[in-house]
Amino acid sequence: MAEDTPNPILEEEEDWYRDHLATVDEHGKRVWIYPKKPKGKFTNYRTIVALFLLVVLFGMPWVKVHGNPLFMFNILERKFILFGSYFPPQDFHLFVLAMIIMVIFIALFTVIYGRLFCGWVCPQTIFMESVYRKIEYWIEGDANAQRRLNNAPWNGEKLLKKVSKQIIFFAIAVLVANTFLSYIIGVDQVINIIKDPISEHFQGFIAMIAFSFAFYGVFSFLREQVCTTICPYGRLQGVLLDKNSVVITYDYLRGEPRGKIHKAVKGKEEEAAKMNALLGDCIDCKLCVQVCPTGIDIRNGTQLECVNCTACIDACDEVMTKVNRPTGLIRYDSEEGVRTGVKKIMNPRSIAYTSVLGVLVLLEIILFATRTQxxxxxxxxxxxxxxxxxxxxxxxxxxxxxxxxxxxxxxxxxxxxxxxxxxxxxxxxxxxxxxxxxxxxxxxxxxxxxxxxxxxxxxxxxxxxxxxxxxxxxxxxxx
Ligand code: SF4
Ligand code: SF4
CATH class of the missing domain: 2.60.40.10 (Immunoglobulins)
Incomplete structure (x- = not known):
């Protein structure tokens, strides 16, 4: 592959997507995204990972070690429990160091593996794509059916579908809120708030209601806006990613120039074959755009809105299989990997981060080991x-x-x-x-x-x- 082959997509000067959000129209109004239901190998893997993480998330507050919760982060009472061990404010330095380690780890991980965390582990993506969106597909159908339902006049069917969906959404939000509270005040205290009269735990009750509505609002209405405009980690991508970071990327060298396959008309087979030979592998079906939950076109290159959900990989692989072309036109790769065909993980920045991280982890281990009871x-x-x-x-x-x-x-x-x-x-x-x-x-x-x-x-x-x-x-x- 030619070393200096420019990315024809990235080279364009006046690409609207560079200063526009896919979810905002020219009047500044929200464009509601109806992503097509993804299916394929990566979607299946992500569902398995999501199920495992959901079991861990909902199960952990019930696990006790020597009568203590496994984890508790009671910021209000300054009571922290990690792996069943109590960490009083006197151990705050360990927390500060752990936070610094986490930030460096996130930076290092992102430099090397891009937004792998967003697509596979982030609770926002897991709840949105593997819980809420699945319920929505189940009740309202795929993207087109959802669009039709929203545009249809109110009738019995629409009312039933919309109300039942929102009730289920709110019920899950209450469950998520209570679990979230369990990590702060402990599951026993949450049970007390539920069982006892409201007057006995008025503050706890208010927190429970506030968290429930907050989660309901996030997953029912805010949705991808959390990732594209609110999440600080998402906003940091511009400074963390470099051309060697592994992200979900479109192989423009293979895909461009894009274009529909010319069907061979009887007697004009040679002409069609010639036209097709001029084209790249992307048949411009736009399926990768239709499945994207943040509404972007990954063919425009890496964008801050991409949460690495893998839906476009599955969509494109399915298309490539159907048209008898190799899969992987959209895949996990780096910009440099696509350009040169060589996969390189480490660079001076990642080596520097790794060294600092190693020293800090060692220091944290020593401090933990010498911590008195x-x-x-x-x-x-x-x-x-x-x-x-x-x-x-x-x-x-x-x-x-x-x-x-x-x-x-x-x-x-x-x-x-x-x-x-x-x-x-x-x-x-x-x-x-x-x-x-x-x-x-x-x-x-x-x-x-x-x-x-x-x-x-x-x-x-x-x-x-x-x-x-x-x-x-x-x-x-x-x-
Ligand atoms: S571009 Fe692909 S990986 Fe990124 S958010 Fe859209 S569908 Fe997911
Ligand atoms: S799904 Fe694949 S073939 Fe279809 S438009 Fe996207 S990149 Fe091109």
């Missing part, structure tokens, strides 16, 4: 200096805070490191509540002979039975 904080009580005891000891009063990151109740104790002294708890010795913070006060008494005047640095071990669970440093005032 209990985190202690010991601070001298404000306004208190020291007291002298009758037997020659100096006493300081401290406020303690123990964060118990485990699911077990822990009886805690402390011992001095490298110093002989006494520890006297104010009240009972601390019992650390699971996944919570325990506060209290404690006196530490040290022999005056071991101390210097003013501030002394001391270290203490925090124990739970025979286990040392943390170590703390603090200051000790002496006369």
């Amino acid at each position: 209990v985190e202690g904080l010991l601070l001298r009580t404000p306004g208190m200096l020291y007291q002298k005891t009758d037997d020659g000891y100096i006493s300081n009063l401290y406020n303690y805070q123990f964060v118990n990151k485990t699911s077990d109740t822990l009886a805690l104790d402390m011992e001095l490191i490298d110093l002989e002294g006494r520890i006297k708890w104010v009240g009972q010795s601390p019992i650390a509540i699971p996944n919570d913070v325990t506060n209290g006060a404690v006196f530490i008494e040290l022999p005056k002979s071991e101390l210097v005047a003013g501030k002394n640095r001391i270290k203490l071990r925090i124990r739970s039975g025979d286990h040392v669970v943390d170590q703390v440093k603090t200051s000790f005032m002496a006369p």
